[in-house]
Amino acid sequence: MKTKLLPLLCLMFFIASAGQVSAGVVDIGPAADSQMVEGYPDSNYGGDNAMYVASTTGAYKNERAWVKFDLTGRIPAGAIINSARLRMWCWKSDSDDNMTANVHGSTDDTWTETGITWNSQPPYGTTALDSRAMTANTEDYWVEWDVTGFVQTEVNDNGDMIISFVVKAAVEGQDPYRIYAFDGKEYSSSVAPRLRIDYTGEWPATNGFKIFHMNDMHSRLLPHEFDVPDTGDTVGMEWVGGASYFTTKLLELKSANPDSLIMDAGDISEGNPLGDLRGNGGMIDFYNELDRKLKLLGGRGIDAVVVGNHDVNSAQMLSNMENNADFPAISMNIYDAVTGNPYFPEYVTITVNGTKVGILGYTTDSSSFLGDDLVGVVEVKKCV
Numbered sequence: 005m006k007t008k009l010l011p012l013l014c015l016m017f018f019i020a021s022a023g024q025v026s027a028g029v030v031d032i033g034p035a036a037d038s039q040m041v042e043g044y045p046d047s048n049y050g051g052d053n054a055m056y057v058a059s060t061t062g063a064y065k066n067e068r069a070w071v072k073f074d075l076t077g078r079i080p081a082g083a084i085i086n087s088a089r090l091r092m093w094c095w096k097s098d099s100d101d102n103m104t105a106n107v108h109g110s111t112d113d114t115w116t117e118t119g120i121t122w123n124s125q126p127p128y129g130t131t132a133l134d135s136r137a138m139t140a141n142t143e144d145y146w147v148e149w150d151v152t153g154f155v156q157t158e159v160n161d162n163g164d165m166i167i168s169f170v171v172k173a174a175v176e177g178q179d180p181y182r183i184y185a186f187d188g189k190e191y192s193s194s195v196a197p198r199l200r201i202d203y204t205g206e207w208p209a210t211n212g213f214k215i216f217h218m219n220d221m222h223s224r225l226l227p228h229e230f231d232v233p234d235t236g237d238t239v240g241m242e243w244v245g246g247a248s249y250f251t252t253k254l255l256e257l258k259s260a261n262p263d264s265l266i267m268d269a270g271d272i273s274e275g276n277p278l279g280d281l282r283g284n285g286g287m288i289d290f291y292n293e294l295d296r297k298l299k300l301l302g303g304r305g306i307d308a309v310v311v312g313n314h315d316v317n318s319a320q321m322l323s324n325m326e327n328n329a330d331f332p333a334i335s336m337n338i339y340d341a342v343t344g345n346p347y348f349p350e351y352v353t354i355t356v357n358g359t360k361v362g363i364l365g366y367t368t369d370s371s372s373f374l375g376d377d378l379v380g381v382v383e384v385k386k387c388v
C-alpha cells in the first residue's frame with residue numbers, strides 16, 4: 005500500500021453574491037461519492053477515503069465508483085453548459101495491466117452516499133459517455149472524462165441540476181486483475197472528484213467585491229527559497245515571501261481594493277521556529293500586527309481566520325487562537341469536548357460594498373493532529 009500524505013489544507017467556504025459575469029469555469033466538488041464492491045454486494049463504502057475501480061475475478065470482484073454533483077447555486081440559473089468534464093485523482097495503480105475506465109451517466113439521483121451498495125446501484129446509461137486508458141504503475145494524476153453531452157441534457161434540456169455518474173472498467177472480470185484507486189471527498193477536498201463546468205450565463209447583478217485569501221502559512225515569517233514557476237523561467241531557487249514582503253503586498257492590495265475581504269483558511273501554525281514561539285505565538289503576533297495595519301487603512305482588518313488542524317496541535321496554540329487573536333478565529337466543527345458546544349465562533353458575517361457575506365470556517369477533521377494535551381478538551385468533528 006502506498007503511504008499517503010495527510011492533507012494540510014483546512015477548508016473554508018464563503019457565501020457571497022458575485023459580480024455579474026457572462027461566462028465562467030467552475031470546479032464543483034461531489035455532493036456524494038462512494039465505492040461499490042461486487043464481492044461485498046450489500047456493504048456501503050461511502051465514508052471511505054478511497055474509491056477503487058477494479059476489473060478482477062478476485063475476492064472483491066469488480067469495483068466501481070459512483071459520484072454525484074449538485075450544480076444548484078454553482079452556475080447561474082439558465083446557464084448554458086459549454087463543456088463538462090468529470091475529473092478524478094488517481095493515486096494508486098495496483099495493477100500490472102492497463103485498464104480502460106468508462107464513465108456512464110445515470111438519471112436516477114435517488115442514491116445516497118451512505119446507502120448505496122453494489123446491489124442497490126441505480127440504472128445507468130448503457131453507452132459510456134467517455135473512456136480513458138489507465139496505464140499500469142502510473143499514479144498521482146487527474147483522469148478526465150468528457151461528459152458534456154450528458155450534463156447538457158440534464159441541465160439545459162431537463163432542468164435537472166443533480167448529476168450522477170458511475171465510473172467502471174470498460175471490461176469487468178479480467179484476470180490478471182486491474183485495480184486503480186481514486187480519492188474520495190473524505191480524503192481531501194483538493195483531490196476529491198470534481199465536475200469542471202464551462203458555462204455561459206449571468207449571475208444577478210450585485211455589488212461586487214474581491215477576496216484575498218491565504219492558507220497554510222505555516223509560520224513562514226522569514227523568506228524561504230523557492231523555484232518560482234514562470235513563463236520562460238529557468239530552474240533556480242529564489243528568495244520569496246516572508247512577513248515584510250507579505251505585509252507590503254497585502255496592504256497594497258487592500259489599499260487598491262477597499263471593497264475586499266481578507267481571509268485565511270487555516271494552518272497558520274507549525275513550520276518555522278520564529279512563528280512557532282509560544283506555540284504559534286509568533287504567528288499570532290504577526291497576524292495581530294497585520295490586522296492592525298489593515299485597520300489603519302480605514303476599514304476592517306483580517307475578516308476571518310479558520311482554525312486549521314495544525315492550529316490545534318497543543319493547548320498553547322488553542323489558547324492563542326482563542327484568547328490572543330485580535331482577528332476572528334472561526335471553526336464550525338471544533339467542539340468543547342466537555343460541554344459539546346462549539347469552541348470557537350462558527351462564522352462571521354460582514355457587509356462589504358453593500359453585500360452581506362457569511363464566512364464559515366471548517367477545520368480539517370483529522371483528529372490525528374490534535375495535541376496530546378487537547379484530548380478530552382476539544383473534539384474536531386467530521387465536517388459532513
Ligand SMILES: [Ca+2]
Pocket residue numbers: 036037038049050051052117188189190
Ligand atoms: Ca464518500
Ligand SMILES: [Ca+2]
Pocket residue numbers: 110111112113158164165166167168
Ligand atoms: Ca440528474
